[in-house]
Amino acid sequence: MPPRTRGGGISSAPHRRPTGSERRRRVQLRDVEPTVDRDPVENPQHDRDETEEVIEGVPGGLIAAKIWLGENRAPLKLVNHGAKLQLWELDMERSRIYETVHRSGLAPLTSCSHRVASRPMLSAFCERWQLEITTFHLPFGEMTITLDDVASILHKLVTGSMISFSQPLRVDNANALLVELLGTTDVEASRETEQCRSPSVRLLWLRENFSTITDVSSDDDIEFATRAFLLHLVGCTLFVDKSATSVGVVYLELFLDLNMVSSYAWGAACLAFLYRQLTTATRFEVRQLGGYLTLL
Numbered sequence: 109m110p111p112r113t114r115g116g117g118i119s120s121a122p123h124r125r126p127t128g129s130e131r132r133r134r135v136q137l138r139d140v141e142p143t144v145d146r147d148p149v150e151n152p153q154h155d156r157d158e159t160e161e162v163i164e165g166v167p168g169g170l171i172a173a174k175i176w177l178g179e180n181r182a183p184l185k186l187v188n189h190g191a192k193l194q195l196w197e198l199d200m201e202r203s204r205i206y207e208t209v210h211r212s213g214l215a216p217l218t219s220c221s222h223r224v225a226s227r228p229m230l231s232a233f234c235e236r237w238q239l240e241i242t243t244f245h246l247p248f249g250e251m252t253i254t255l256d257d258v259a260s261i262l263h264k265l266v267t268g269s270m271i272s273f274s275q276p277l278r279v280d281n282a283n284a285l286l287v288e289l290l291g292t293t294d295v296e297a298s299r300e301t302e303q304c305r306s307p308s309v310r311l312l313w314l315r316e317n318f319s320t321i322t323d324v325s326s327d328d329d330i331e332f333a334t335r336a337f338l339l340h341l342v343g344c345t346l347f348v349d350k351s352a353t354s355v356g357v358v359y360l361e362l363f364l365d366l367n368m369v370s371s372y373a374w375g376a377a378c379l380a381f382l383y384r385q386l387t388t389a390t391r392f393e394v395r396q397l398g399g400y401l402t403l404l
Contacts (some may be wrong), residue, residue, distance in 0.1 A: 116187060120229060148152035162313045170390045171234065172236075172390070174392045175207065175235065184227060184231045184389060184395060185227045185395055186396065186397055187348050187350055187398045188222070188223070189221075189344035190224075190344070190402075191381075192344050193217075193218060193341070193345075194316075195216075195315055195319075204330055205334045206336055208334045209337065209377045211370060212267075213264075213369070213374070214260060214342070214369065217262070217345045221400075222264065222401060222402045233386075233404060234389040234390055235332070237386045237387070237390050239387040239390060242383050246341070253382065255375065255376060257318070257403065258375040258378065262374070262378070265373070266373055266375035267373055268371050268372050268373040269371050269372050269373060270372075270373060271362065271374070271376075271377040271402075273358055276358075277356070277358040278307065279301050279306070279307050279340065282297075282301055282357040283297040285357055285360050286301075289360050289363065291328065291332040293327070300313055306351075306356075308355060308356070308357060309355065309357060310353055311340055311343055311344065311353060311354065311355060314339060315340065317376050318332065331366070334363075335360065335366070338363050339360055342355070343359070344404075346374060346378040348399060348400060349398045350385075350396045350397075350398045353398075382399035382400055382401075382403055384397045385397060386399065387398035
């Protein structure tokens, strides 16, 4: 007898029991809740999440993210040692120390360093510094400092051996370098690094102990004073850090052989150091800017 339908009619199709897969499919369809499309513009939670995602995408709460949120900071303090260079000048005609400095290729640093800079302008540059690609994002496009700029300002110094240090210098090793390369005593070296609380020496300490060396001094004293002058020079120019008063003893390793000083790519190292200082200054809590700001 043909099967009847629920309405009482006779169905022409033979009656078939649902398979197990069909029953499971029906159960799954009943368990799925209908979705409702919501306009993200009308969802304030969605807007807040998007804003947080943009800010979280900027590492470490950079100044650009704070400005986006309506916060700001005072202009950065610029660490500038240009005036200190005038406190230790060499006689270009008679000084044996200057002859070695001239051969090193670093002599132009004594005359091409800035003494005054605009704090608001350089602070604005830091706000627009993109650390991922090391460029300034400006309204008219992107700009950056190149090795060609460094070569033009510093009179080349961008080619040669790479300047790198395998590991941070320990204080005891710094004391040993001061004794070996500057001729100080163990007590004097330890006292100075203890005062700096780091493997560094004060720029003032270098001037007080070595600026009085003249051509009539012994060859060893002139060699020690030459290294001290070069350390003072790069500490006031190429590698200005935020201590504002000292220079790392680690750079003294580069003056072990005074005949090899000109073989280093000082300009490239200076530019890399400045990039790092700019990247640090993009953090909102930072209040100082180091590096060789003459390049800016």
